[in-house]
Amino acid sequence: MDTPVDLRSDTVTRPTDAMREAIAKAEVGDDVFGEDPTVNELQRRVAQMVNKEAALFVPSGTMANLLAIKAQAQPADTVILHVDSHPFNYESGGMAMIAGVMTKTLGGDYGILSPESVQSALCLNPDHHYSPTSLITIENTTNRGGGAIYPIETITEIGRIARENGLKLHCDGARIFNAVVESGVPVDGYASHCDTISFCFSKGLGTPVGSILAGPLETIDLAHRYRKMFGGGMRQAGILAAAALYALDNHVGRLKDDHRRAREFRTTLEGVDGIEFPLPSPTNIVYLKVRDAMEFIGHLAERGVLALPLSRSRVRFVFNLNVDDNGLERAIEAVRRAAHAVARKDSQRAQLS
Numbered sequence: 001m002d003t004p005v006d007l008r009s010d011t012v013t014r015p016t017d018a019m020r021e022a023i024a025k026a027e028v029g030d031d032v033f034g035e036d037p038t039v040n041e042l043q044r045r046v047a048q049m050v051n052k053e054a055a056l057f058v059p060s061g062t063m064a065n066l067l068a069i070k071a072q073a074q075p076a077d078t079v080i081l082h083v084d085s086h087p088f089n090y091e092s093g094g095m096a097m098i099a100g101v102m103t104k105t106l107g108g109d110y111g112i113l114s115p116e117s118v119q120s121a122l123c124l125n126p127d128h129h130y131s132p133t134s135l136i137t138i139e140n141t142t143n144r145g146g147g148a149i150y151p152i153e154t155i156t157e158i159g160r161i162a163r164e165n166g167l168k169l170h171c172d173g174a175r176i177f178n179a180v181v182e183s184g185v186p187v188d189g190y191a192s193h194c195d196t197i198s199f200c201f202s203k204g205l206g207t208p209v210g211s212i213l214a215g216p217l218e219t220i221d222l223a224h225r226y227r228k229m230f231g232g233g234m235r236q237a238g239i240l241a242a243a244a245l246y247a248l249d250n251h252v253g254r255l256k257d258d259h260r261r262a263r264e265f266r267t268t269l270e271g272v273d274g275i276e277f278p279l280p281s282p283t284n285i286v287y288l289k290v291r292d293a294m295e296f297i298g299h300l301a302e303r304g305v306l307a308l309p310l311s312r313s314r315v316r317f318v319f320n321l322n323v324d325d326n327g328l329e330r331a332i333e334a335v336r337r338a339a340h341a342v343a344r345k346d347s348q349r350a351q352l353s
């Protein structure tokens with residue numbers, strides 16, 4: 001049996017041989033003492049890339065978001081974020097338990113906040129009945145929004161609202177390079193409107209572990225303290241930072257291949273009975289709407305293709321470094337056959353009733 005085509009997430013990638021070589025050769029030291037030269041090099045390089053004073057290497061995207069929130073909002077302050085955002089849905093409530101913040105969740109197409117809704121959701125009333133807004137967080141690209149890219153004008157406008165009202169803006173850029181390669185907006189272009197920005201190396205960039213948070217020196221220093229407090233101080237983390245540096249040099253441009261495959265997957269399957277594409281798919285994430293997500297992924301798995309059920313009727317496919325054109329063909333064929341299998345079963349059921 002062939003190895004499965006794993007489209008559950010872009011987190012499932014395994015390091016390439018060349019990345020493993022970079023890991024093997026990494027110079028390391030104790031990063032809790034600030035002595036790991038490879039971690040230091042990565043932090044310096046990322047800070048420069050996004051044009052921020054400092055950057056901090058962290059174990060996960062979840063920790064990067066949590067540190068950004070904890071360092072920029074006081075307990076009982078309000079954080080504005082999208083109802084489909086990652087911290088609100090998939091970070092185990094960490095922002096409530098650890099940062100102790102209130103959330104004001106807003107809607108918006110494809111996981112994107114509109115400046116108008118942000119403006120009208122701000123709580124600036126000094127009356128002590130209220131919980132003041134201190135932070136806005138956005139997600140670029142959006143995960144539950146189907147890999148949508150924030151228009152730069154929208155970020156510019158939200159950044160302006162934040163600045164004018166003395167608030168901070170954090171960008172969860174877990175997949176920021178997917179936005180960069182597709183839109184042509186440079187990463188520092190997106191970052192320039194935000195106080196802090198985080199991104200993940202362990203998604204489309206294909207490293208085993210690691211994310212990074214960048215921002216002003218003072219904020220990153222505070223985040224550094226919280227990272228230690230939360231048990232995220234890593235020692236010879238240079239082996240992970242080496243993978244991240246390798247990925248920045250070698251895996252950014254190729255994200256376009258993931259986007260091309262996502263597009264081809266979608267255009268080839270559009271019109272197949274029993275499936276719908278509920279969202280646009282401008283980057284590497286494709287959502288399928290089916291009658292029963294669990295049943296559908298069962299049929300796919302029988303055909304050697306793994307996808308993630310994200311609701312009762314939604315199945316997510318994320319194109320990634322480990323899925324080549326052959327994997328794409330296998331995925332297309334598996335979806336087609338799964339849709340036929342469901343339709344066959346339905347018609348048998350209908351005949352029986």
Ligand code: TLP
Nearest residue numbers: 009011060061062063086090143172174
């Ligand atoms: N997302 C994962 C799951 O948690 C859902 C995935 O498979 O997509 N921000 C965004 C936008 C993310 O999509 C993720 C991971 C994170 C943050 C958290 O990153 P990790 O998994 O490193 O904590």
